[in-house]
Amino acid sequence: MTEARQRRRRAFPTWARLGSLLLLAAFLLPSPADAKGRERGERVLFTGLVTDASGRPLGDVQVILESARRKFLARKLRRETLDTFRVSTETDPSGAYSITWPWNDYYNHYELLVAVPYRRGNQETLQILARYEITDKAEEGTPVVTSLVVADTTFLNTLRRFLADMDTPDERRTYQRMGKPDKVEQVGPHGEVEAAWWYFEAGRVFRFKAGKLEDEDTFDPVKKFR
Structure with a gap:
């Protein structure tokens, strides 16, 4: 056996013992x-x-x-x-x-x-x-x-505004089924509002008029960047 190999064999137990002692100390110290x-x-x-x-x-x-x-x-x-x-x-x-x-x-x-x-x-x-x-x-x-x-x-703030505006049976059923939309688009005067709820990852859009569901459409899902 060469002298260098003997030195390596002698050094390994020393480092192994040191590592074991450090781990033991970590476990024994009180939290x-x-x-x-x-x-x-x-x-x-x-x-x-x-x-x-x-x-x-x-x-x-x-x-x-x-x-x-x-x-x-x-x-x-x-x-x-x-x-x-x-x-x-x-x-x-x-x-x-x-x-x-x-x-x-x-x-x-x-x-x-x-x-x-x-x-x-x-x-x-x-x-x-x-x-x-x-x-x-x-x-x-x-x-x-x-x-x-x-x-x-x-x-x-966005969630609270959305929930406060949701007041028809069709809107509540859609929310129970699909959850919070990723985007809400609204056009039209008060009482005749047309709204579109977009669910990008699900690939669906729901269109309402005065709170009544008028149309449900599908498109290729859009995944968010993580």
């Missing part, structure tokens, strides 16, 4: 949640206000507390989310929210999400408007006071 010594089941209050970028309160939006278990996976050499648990509430007209969560040290990552529900296709889904990581705050104590700002309210 921040454990280090705080908070009792499991202790009630923690998450509260605050939701506003837009100008400070205007946003009522009737969902606030979701997302608790997650994150763990370092040695085989992938990165942290991954193993489990998540969500609880939600709605803001009042002043934009205030309040969520009470029984502390569980199994979870070590916390986020607050602002969202609005809507129909996409024939299913209910959520549009996430803002997301804030609050792990450090959550571990400090209760209450956890966090102001949540939705920087871009375009989707929310």
Whole structure:
């Protein structure tokens, strides 16, 4: 055996032992949640206000507390989310929210999400408007006071205008079937409005006159750029 090969064989166990020790240390170090010594089941209050970028309160939006278990996976050499648990509430007209969560040290990552529900296709889904990581705050104590700002309210405003204008049986049936359209075109005076609801990915357009469905047409679907 050459001298160079002997040196390589001697070096490999050293690096292997060092890597094992580092991984062991990562697993043995207590998570921040454990280090705080908070009792499991202790009630923690998450509260605050939701506003837009100008400070205007946003009522009737969902606030979701997302608790997650994150763990370092040695085989992938990165942290991954193993489990998540969500609880939600709605803001009042002043934009205030309040969520009470029984502390569980199994979870070590916390986020607050602002969202609005809507129909996409024939299913209910959520549009996430803002997301804030609050792990450090959550571990400090209760209450956890966090102001949540939705920087871009375009989707929310468009959805609310669309839902407010939808007031006929044909429009409601189409919404239940197809969900929120990608684009709405309207022409004509009030009371005689002709509207076209475009669903680009589905390849369909629905045309209404004074809220009554007049025509349904198809075209080649247009996929969005991801």
